[in-house]
Amino acid sequence: MERQSPLFSVFIHASALLLAVVILAPVAWLLIMSISPAADLSAKPLAWWPSDIDLSRYRTLLSAVENSAGAAFIASLLNSIKVAGMATLAAVVVAVPAAWAVSRTPAVAWSLYAVIATYMLPPVALAVPLYMGLAYFGLLNSVFGLALVYLTILAPFTTWLLKSGFDSIPREIESAAMIDGARLDQILRILTLPLAAPVMATSALFAFLLAWDEFFYALLFTSDQRAKTLTVAIADLAGGRVSDYGLIATAGVLAALPPVLIGLIMQRALISGLTSGGVKG
Amino acid sequence: MTGTWISTRAWLLMLPLLVVMTAVIGWPLVDTVRLSFTDAKLVGTEGGFVGTANYIKMLGGSNFQRALVTTTWFAVISVAAEMVLGVLAALLLNQQFRGRTALRALMILPWALPTVVNATLWRLIYNPEYGALNAALTQLGLLDSYRSWLGEPGTALAALIVADCWKNFPLVALIALAALQAVPRDITAASLVDGAGPFNRFRFVIMPYLAGPLLVALVLRTIEAFKVFDIIWVMTRGGPANSTRTLSILVYQEAFSFQRAGSGASLALIVTLLVTILAAAYAALLRKAAGAS
Numbered sequence: 200m201e202r203q204s205p206l207f208s209v210f211i212h213a214s215a216l217l218l219a220v221v222i223l224a225p226v227a228w229l230l231i232m233s234i235s236p237a238a239d240l241s242a243k244p245l246a247w248w249p250s251d252i253d254l255s256r257y258r259t260l261l262s263a264v265e266n267s268a269g270a271a272f273i274a275s276l277l278n279s280i281k282v283a284g285m286a287t288l289a290a291v292v293v294a295v296p297a298a299w300a301v302s303r304t305p306a307v308a309w310s311l312y313a314v315i316a317t318y319m320l321p322p323v324a325l326a327v328p329l330y331m332g333l334a335y336f337g338l339l340n341s342v343f344g345l346a347l348v349y350l351t352i353l354a355p356f357t358t359w360l361l362k363s364g365f366d367s368i369p370r371e372i373e374s375a376a377m378i379d380g381a382r383l384d385q386i387l388r389i390l391t392l393p394l395a396a397p398v399m400a401t402s403a404l405f406a407f408l409l410a411w412d413e414f415f416y417a418l419l420f421t422s423d424q425r426a427k428t429l430t431v432a433i434a435d436l437a438g439g440r441v442s443d444y445g446l447i448a449t450a451g452v453l454a455a456l457p458p459v460l461i462g463l464i465m466q467r468a469l470i471s472g473l474t475s476g477g478v479k480g
Numbered sequence: 481m482t483g484t485w486i487s488t489r490a491w492l493l494m495l496p497l498l499v500v501m502t503a504v505i506g507w508p509l510v511d512t513v514r515l516s517f518t519d520a521k522l523v524g525t526e527g528g529f530v531g532t533a534n535y536i537k538m539l540g541g542s543n544f545q546r547a548l549v550t551t552t553w554f555a556v557i558s559v560a561a562e563m564v565l566g567v568l569a570a571l572l573l574n575q576q577f578r579g580r581t582a583l584r585a586l587m588i589l590p591w592a593l594p595t596v597v598n599a600t601l602w603r604l605i606y607n608p609e610y611g612a613l614n615a616a617l618t619q620l621g622l623l624d625s626y627r628s629w630l631g632e633p634g635t636a637l638a639a640l641i642v643a644d645c646w647k648n649f650p651l652v653a654l655i656a657l658a659a660l661q662a663v664p665r666d667i668t669a670a671s672l673v674d675g676a677g678p679f680n681r682f683r684f685v686i687m688p689y690l691a692g693p694l695l696v697a698l699v700l701r702t703i704e705a706f707k708v709f710d711i712i713w714v715m716t717r718g719g720p721a722n723s724t725r726t727l728s729i730l731v732y733q734e735a736f737s738f739q740r741a742g743s744g745a746s747l748a749l750i751v752t753l754l755v756t757i758l759a760a761a762y763a764a765l766l767r768k769a770a771g772a773s
Contacts, residue, residue, distance in 0.1 A: 211575050215583055218569055222586050225646065226593070228612055229601050245615035293496040300493035306483075307490045314497070317505050319759050321707040323731040323748040327741045328511035329504070330522065351504045358497060383489075412594045414710040415728075419736060430596040434714045437600040444604055451597040462592030466585055 229455075232448035233257070240444050256449040272450060274424040275432035279454075281342045282417075282428055283410035286349035290357040290406050291399065293350075298361035299391065303370060311362060314355045322415050325351060333420055340426045348416050353406045360405060364398030365391070401468045408458050429454045516746035522739035534746035543722075543730060544747065548754075550637065551726040555705035558641045558648070562701060563694065565645065566652025571682075573653065574660045584657070587650040595647070599714035602643035606630050606715075630716050633723035640724055644711055652697050659693040660686065695769055699762040706755055727751045 232240060236253045239246035262269040301311045329348055330339070338344030368391060376386045392399075414430040421427045427435075433454055436447045462469060516534055520527025538544050573584055590598070605612045608628035617623035629639045663686055671685045709728040712718060718725035718733070725733075731751060735744025 208577075211572065211577050214572050215577055215579065218572060219579075219583055219586060221646070222589060222650065225601055225605065226589055228605065229597075232604065241610050243615075244619055245610065245612065247615075289500075293500050296493040297497035300490040304486055304490035306487050307494065310494065310498075314501060317501070319703055319755050320505070320509070321728060321731075321748065321751050321755060322709070323728050323735070323744075324512055324752040325505060325508040326731075327515060327522070327735050327745050327748070328508035330736075331511075331741075332508070334523075348504065350500055354497060354500055354504075408592075412596075414596050414713075418713070430594060430710075433596050433600055437603055437714055438717075444607070444610060447600060448604065451600050455593050455597045458592045458594060459589060462588040463585060466588060469588065 229448050229451055232445050233452045235445055237443050237445055253445075256443070256446050257453075259446070260449055260453060268446070271424055272432060272453075275427050275429045276453070278342055278421075278424075278426055279411060279429040282346045282349065282426075283407050285342070285346035286353050286410045287357075287403050287406045289346065290350055290353035291361075291403050293354055294357040294361050294402075295392075295399065298358045299365050299387070301358075302362050302365035303373075311358065315359055317351070317355050322351075326416070326419055329416075330419060339420055340422045342426050345417060345420055345426060345428070348420060349410050349413060352409060352413065356409060357402050357406050360402040361395070361398060364395055364402065367398075368394050397468075401465070404461060404465065408461065411458060512745045512748060515741055516743075516749050518742045520741045522735065522741045522744075527742055530742070534743040535750070538734075538743055538747045538750060543725075544727075544750070546722065547725050547727045547730040550724065551706060551708070551728075554637065554641060554644075554708060554724075554726060555702055558644045559698065559701045559705050561641070561645045562649040562652050563698060565649040566697075567656050567690070567694070569649065569653035570656035570660055573657050584654075587654055590647045590650050591654075593647065595710045596714055598643065598647045599711045602639070602646075603630065603715050606639055631720055633721050636716055636720060636724050640712060640715055643715065644705070644708070647711075648701065652694075652701070655693050655697045656690060659690050663689045691769060695762075695766055699759070699766065702762070703755055703759060706758060707751075727754075 231247070231249060233256060234252050234254060235246065235249035236251050239250055259267070260269050260272045263273050264270060297311075301308055329351075333339045333341075333344045333348070336344070338347070372390060372394075373386050376390055377383075381389075412430070413428070414434065417428045417431045418434070421431060429450075433447070433450050436450055441447055515527070517529055517531060518527035519525075519530050519534075569587070573580060573587075593601075606629040608614065608626055608631055611626075611629070613629065614623065614626040618626065627635070629635050667685055668681065671681050676685065707728055708726055709732065712724055712726055712729055713732075716724045718729040727747075728751065731744055731748045734740055734747055738744075
């Protein structure tokens with residue numbers, strides 16, 4: 200450890216405080232807006248601290264009274280869960296065998312790079328035919344159609360994460376079992392997949408977050424409560440004529456809650472996941 | 481077991497993924513190419529072959545050229561700012577101070593916030609009548625009267641860039657921090673003994689460890705920034721006076737708002753080509769960097 204002069208120490212602490220304020224202030228303001236009485240938010244000068252804690256917006260958005268703002272919000276919340284859930288499940292199902300095969304067979308690794316290269320494609324390059332295709336099969340404005348489209352993002356991403364996960368499981372374990380006479384399906388079921396369970400869980404969570412965050416395809420391919428996801432519902436609120444900004448903020452808080460909680464709980468896995476690609480380079 | 485069987489088995493296991501990728505990526509991409517040579521409408525008209533007319537019209541139009549400039553500004557400035565702020569934050573988080581662990585955990589917050597929620601949050605902050613930015617600046621005496629940050633062509637793009645940076649610099653910081661922690665302690669100690677100043681220490685001792693991961697972050701962030709749609713759509717929809725209309729927004733308008741599938745597809749492919757060139761240039765850079773170290 201190098202010696203720190205008092206001046207340097209003051210500088211470090213001041214910078215840390217500044218960084219904390221920069222990160223926290225916008226998020227804190229979102230929370231404050233969601234619990235401030237509407238009058239506080241339109242007051243001049245602006246009331247930075249709520250005069251009274253008002254939780255009514257959370258009740259409004261989470262109560263399923265028919266034809267209310269709450270019903271629409273809950274419908275979009277459920278749609279987001281359904282779409283992200285189905286897309287994640289499908290992505291993991293196709294990605295696990297492919298990732299294992301690529302990990303154990305270097306000769307076919309080039310195909311993985313072809314799959315990863317699709318990450319570069321802007322979604323606009325696929326959007327028009329996808330729109331026409333979904334229309335043809337009657338899958339516009341459907342959670343199934345949207346989940347299918349999300350595979351364009353989730354399948355390559357999950358395969359890539361799982362491949363590096365399988366790489367970290369020594370193949371010697373598998374060859375030893377093979378010499379002992381185990382069949383491939385037994386090896387995978389009893390050895391490899393249980394060992395890969397944590398990686399599979401992390402990959403699935405990442406994929407779910409990615410689908411939860413998606414906006415472009417959802418905006419294009421959904422039109423009402425039957426399939427609209429949370430991101431579209433929030434963009435509608437933000438762009439519409441809602442006079443209570445606190446309500447928009449509340450919807451934002453509720454939509455951000457699952458990913459933020461997952462992010463904070465999974466910190467360690469998250470950081471190693473974010474950096475493994477970078478560090479290996 | 482023979483090699484042929486092993487690679488046949490590998491292909492069989494990859495089959496489900498390849499089928500899915502062909503259906504949702506391969507086919508749409510090929511069909512976009514086909515559409516780009518037709519005058520098809522989004523709904524109704526199949527469209528006839530028009531050769532390269534769409535490309536000529538789109539490339540020559542002032543809309544495309546302006547959107548290209550706007551996209552480049554957005555990508556260059558926001559990614560550059562994210563890199564600088566990210567490295568500075570990482571250098572800070574690599575120091576010893578009380579609350580370091582908590583601050584590091586906080587860095588997850590902007591990253592975890594959904595893009596649309598981030599855009600909505602900043603839209604509220606920039607609100608011309610009740611926004612927190614106007615209130616804070618006037619109460620501090622830095623601003624005479626409230627301004628419409630997203631409503632004036634002069635400030636809208638800058639306001640968007642700030643919102644994008646806030647969400648993305650913490651990610652760069654976390655990647656850079658992980659790289660910094662890989663720098664062996666004895667090397668930094670030795671450089672201190674040898675009398676290296678802070679700048680030389682950063683340039684010659686720390687930078688070699690940082691360069692690789694940062695370059696990868698730079699590549700990914702630039703490609704993302706070049707494709708930007710969500711944050712702009714939610715905050716300004718490309719306005720005011722098209723001052724924040726990036727390429728993706730332009731494609732959306734052409735193909736979906738005006739329902740011109742043919743010319744929209746040609747524009748989308750031009751954007752795809754630009755992203756590919758960008759990625760290829762970066763890939764060459766990465767290989768060179770890997771060869772050098």
